[in-house]
Amino acid sequence: MSAPAKLAYFVRTAVGSIVRSPFVHVIAVASLSLSLIGFGVARIARTQLDALVDSLGGEVEMTVYLAEDAPEAQVAELEQALAQRTAGEVHRVSPAEALGRLATQLGEDGKVLTELPDNPLPWSLEVHLPKAARDAASLGDLARKTRALPFVTGVDYGEEALERLTLIARALEIASLVVFSLVFLTAVIVVSATLQLAIFARREEIEIQKLVGATDRFVRLPFLLEGLLQGLLAAGLALGAVFALVRWLESGQTGLLAFARLDGRLVVQWPRLAGELVGIGCSLGLVGSFIAVRRFLRV
Amino acid sequence: MSAPAKLAYFVRTAVGSIVRSPFVHVIAVASLSLSLIGFGVARIARTQLDALVDSLGGEVEMTVYLAEDAPEAQVAELEQALAQRTAGEVHRVSPAEALGRLATQLGEDGKVLTELPDNPLPWSLEVHLPKAARDAASLGDLARKTRALPFVTGVDYGEEALERLTLIARALEIASLVVFSLVFLTAVIVVSATLQLAIFARREEIEIQKLVGATDRFVRLPFLLEGLLQGLLAAGLALGAVFALVRWLESGQTGLLAFARLDGRLVVQWPRLAGELVGIGCSLGLVGSFIAVRRFLRV
Amino acid sequence: MERPPDVFSRRPSLSGTIAPAMIQMFHVSKAYPGDPPVLVDINLDIEKGEFIFLTGPSGAGKSTLLKLMFLAERASRGQVLLAGRNVARLRESGIPFLRRNIGVVFQDFKLLPTRTVAENVGFTLDVLGTARDEVRDRSLKMLRRVGLEHKADVSPLKLSGGEQQRVSLARALVNDPALLLADEPTGNLDPALTVEIMDLLTDVNARGTTVVVATHDATLIERYQKRTLRLEKGTVVADERGAKAARLMSQTA
Amino acid sequence: MERPPDVFSRRPSLSGTIAPAMIQMFHVSKAYPGDPPVLVDINLDIEKGEFIFLTGPSGAGKSTLLKLMFLAERASRGQVLLAGRNVARLRESGIPFLRRNIGVVFQDFKLLPTRTVAENVGFTLDVLGTARDEVRDRSLKMLRRVGLEHKADVSPLKLSGGEQQRVSLARALVNDPALLLADEPTGNLDPALTVEIMDLLTDVNARGTTVVVATHDATLIERYQKRTLRLEKGTVVADERGAKAARLMSQTA
Numbered sequence A, B: 001m002s003a004p005a006k007l008a009y010f011v012r013t014a015v016g017s018i019v020r021s022p023f024v025h026v027i028a029v030a031s032l033s034l035s036l037i038g039f040g041v042a043r044i045a046r047t048q049l050d051a052l053v054d055s056l057g058g059e060v061e062m063t064v065y066l067a068e069d070a071p072e073a074q075v076a077e078l079e080q081a082l083a084q085r086t087a088g089e090v091h092r093v094s095p096a097e098a099l100g101r102l103a104t105q106l107g108e109d110g111k112v113l114t115e116l117p118d119n120p121l122p123w124s125l126e127v128h129l130p131k132a133a134r135d136a137a138s139l140g141d142l143a144r145k146t147r148a149l150p151f152v153t154g155v156d157y158g159e160e161a162l163e164r165l166t167l168i169a170r171a172l173e174i175a176s177l178v179v180f181s182l183v184f185l186t187a188v189i190v191v192s193a194t195l196q197l198a199i200f201a202r203r204e205e206i207e208i209q210k211l212v213g214a215t216d217r218f219v220r221l222p223f224l225l226e227g228l229l230q231g232l233l234a235a236g237l238a239l240g241a242v243f244a245l246v247r248w249l250e251s252g253q254t255g256l257l258a259f260a261r262l263d264g265r266l267v268v269q270w271p272r273l274a275g276e277l278v279g280i281g282c283s284l285g286l287v288g289s290f291i292a293v294r295r296f297l298r299v
Numbered sequence C, D: 001m002e003r004p005p006d007v008f009s010r011r012p013s014l015s016g017t018i019a020p021a022m023i024q025m026f027h028v029s030k031a032y033p034g035d036p037p038v039l040v041d042i043n044l045d046i047e048k049g050e051f052i053f054l055t056g057p058s059g060a061g062k063s064t065l066l067k068l069m070f071l072a073e074r075a076s077r078g079q080v081l082l083a084g085r086n087v088a089r090l091r092e093s094g095i096p097f098l099r100r101n102i103g104v105v106f107q108d109f110k111l112l113p114t115r116t117v118a119e120n121v122g123f124t125l126d127v128l129g130t131a132r133d134e135v136r137d138r139s140l141k142m143l144r145r146v147g148l149e150h151k152a153d154v155s156p157l158k159l160s161g162g163e164q165q166r167v168s169l170a171r172a173l174v175n176d177p178a179l180l181l182a183d184e185p186t187g188n189l190d191p192a193l194t195v196e197i198m199d200l201l202t203d204v205n206a207r208g209t210t211v212v213v214a215t216h217d218a219t220l221i222e223r224y225q226k227r228t229l230r231l232e233k234g235t236v237v238a239d240e241r242g243a244k245a246a247r248l249m250s251q252t253a
């Protein structure tokens, strides 16, 4: 028999078996796609949570207060050094600008500032810290060194907020690790379990095939194809479910997205997610049926 | 046969079947306990997240600025009204106290305040809002009404922070709803699926029992007992796993708890959690085997 | 719990009324959905204590007829009476109690590979709620009668075809049923064992159990000279109750 | 892919050397772990083209002996040669190719309830990679020969015992095997059908297939007068090749 004819036979057998005993296959596909939905949701949630952490952190700035008689050359040098160390933008802020901002910031209380006889605020340098530089330890180090300079009267950088931000990021890391491993463990156990039971229910068929002279490969192939088909089907279902979930969230009924400041849109790379789901689904299906068929191949 | 002897027979049968074909039972127990672990983790995480939201929100206050000539009687009346409406504490804050706080709050910038010729700040009322009163809409309403009073010059209540807090709470509500329903759906499908497969593998036994004159109840009882035993076993395993997880988190290797400001301790009501897990495990096991056995009882 | 129908009682009716026949069928037909009928217009009357051979070619409907007798199938048309009781009127929940009076040897044995031989035999007693030790005792005793006591604690998977068949017979007889239905109970047995098993069946019959044996074995029918029903294409073509003496004579002649 | 052992070829050896026997056993014993031995010191020589009856009481070891012949079990001791090839030296992966030359009728039929009768029969051909249409054609043709063409598209669950037995036989014969092992192939058949099936087997045998039939049916052995091996308690107690003529004479006398 030619290779395509043989393939056709195996596909026919696999599809036939799915049609004949839909029960076990429905269960396998259901548990597979539930695992994949879990994966997809976790995947999207992770991206969204990262955005959330950023939005919680807001702007992180370091302010360096300069002495009244700070020499221009050294200030320029410091400006450069800070820009280099933090890879951020550095602005020089005049006393008038600083007072204006302070007044705005204080709201009702800010009115008191207009009554000041003259501006008591010093010149300062404002460093906008990019994400990469928001590391509590190294910023602390930088602040200490800067504070030690003779023409610097003080350094503020929102220590507390920064530390909390670091903790949030770390907590999310751990939490997603726990959730991921739980989902993954469930997926592997459940999928290989259902497939093993599915094949257990067909050990008779395997036995008879072997008794009439089937090679191991001949016995195994339709099962592997079944696993593959189940994986594909499950991936399709999971993708549909995740898509529906995302649309539901985007419909704005939940307010979840407004919070994450995404203007009601989730940033999902659909082609990539689809690829991942299909890839994982097929591998789980294949590996599951491979393990399962091996257990019952010894006749 | 006496009732206890009969019960002994059923227990013997159930245990015997678990011993004879451990494979399907291991799978059923594994999937059951994974679902229960999911439930337990979600349960604890929910409590912790609530604490987290509180810690993110911090203190929410409303400040009412009073005109210089505010009549004492009306201020007292307002004080009472606010305390009643928000169920919170109301303090009267003197201009000196307010200035001192402002200076502290401003840090380095606060130095400018010491240079003021005299204290420009008015008397004010500070309302500490308890959790229940932190509702953006009703607080907005209250602020508007208060602002309209002739002896009130202004009202501040951190509108933005409050709105964000409301959003976080809502988002967590939704997220935990999605996760919960996913976990629950998985649990129900997987458990009833594995139990159905387990019973499917034993349909022969059921058929023969019925052919030699067993009543439906006689056939069903050992299966129900099995489901119950599986549920108990799974609950025990899940409890152990959750306990280990909590201990691991509390060991401080993750930093997750420092963030939630719980001094490295998770507040878990173990007896209650154990009760819930056992309850859910047994019901899932029972219901699962009940559904499953019904499908194969018609011989 | 529902009471088992005590019409199966083998004690003579004290009131002096005539005991009902064990099995009666009136114009019974059986068709599986979508197939031509398997049994057509069967009329039968098997008295209590009779020993009946059921014979006929492969596919004639012997097993189906037996299935109607222990309610594994229901007649499509006509009336089936078991011990005078119309089974059409029996509720689903009454079937188990009826079956407890009927021992069945299945053509395909229907033994559980996950239980030992003794447990398989004891199944019938477990269902009745018999105490554990008694179950074991009676199972072993029954196994001894079919010559398989030494295989009591082995899985049926490890038995030869004939051994499995005897276990199936032991299970059918262990609770001393009022009616024994045996579908080809000697099909996998050698002539010597066949005689032994047939002796067991006649013995059981002598003690009051009504016995119906479906068989292809002409030697058996010839040797035992019992009433023989011959099925062909779903109808009874011969009921040799009367011919028995005749045949017996023609052979001895 | 490994080559099938072509020693099974039924064409006479061109080189003129003596063709090896189909089955040879030298001092073969078989014991299942933990049990007393089932077969003890069996010596056998079955030539190509022979027709052999295997008989003996229930549990004597007939099925086990057949299992050794198609490698469902391996001998505990001694040598088994199939078509001159020592099976002990055969790698696990070679077994399927060997089995393709052997048709087996199992005592318990081993039909798949989830496939139709025709698909069950075609199983043997599917494994060989035969094209779909041809599988169907040959399956139907074979079913006709056992008188079951009309049941081709039905599940084996819906067949009577004898019908199932014939399907099992059809599956064993559909790829025209060099060796046919039939375990009690007429145990569920009436005398008329038994003759038909035996005619089929002798026909197949006449075309070159070596046939081994395990049976309890004394009438069969008497009527067909073939070489008969009698097993008792795991040993061959009689090999009536020579006694055949004698018995035949004593009956005709």
Ligand SMILES: Nc1ncnc2c1ncn2[C@@H]1O[C@H](COP(=O)(O)OP(=O)(O)OP(=O)(O)O)[C@@H](O)[C@H]1O
Pocket (backbone or CB within 6 Å): C032, C035, C038, C056, C057, C058, C059, C060, C061, C062, C063, C064, C065, C107, D157, D158, D159, D160, D161, D162, D163, D188
């Ligand atoms: N469940 C079923 N559905 C459809 N047809 C059936 C079913 N069971 C049996 N039949 C058909 O009914 C006919 C009679 O079957 P039955 O098993 O009663 O025959 P039998 O007399 O016992 O034959 P045997 O001697 O071969 O066992 C057969 O042709 C069979 O194919």
Ligand SMILES: Nc1ncnc2c1ncn2[C@@H]1O[C@H](COP(=O)(O)OP(=O)(O)OP(=O)(O)O)[C@@H](O)[C@H]1O
Pocket (backbone or CB within 6 Å): C157, C158, C159, C160, C161, C162, C163, C188, D032, D035, D038, D056, D057, D058, D059, D060, D061, D062, D063, D064, D065, D107
């Ligand atoms: N897998 C096994 N494990 C242990 N013992 C076995 C196994 N298979 C068969 N036996 C034992 O070996 C003996 C011979 O069995 P076998 O099936 O070969 O008998 P047989 O001659 O075919 O009998 P029958 O005519 O009843 O089919 C029996 O006593 C049986 O219990």
Ligand SMILES: [Mg+2]
Pocket (backbone or CB within 6 Å): C062, C063, C064, C107, C183, D160, D161, D162
């Ligand atoms: Mg039958």
Ligand SMILES: [Mg+2]
Pocket (backbone or CB within 6 Å): C160, C161, C162, D062, D063, D064, D107, D183
């Ligand atoms: Mg045998």
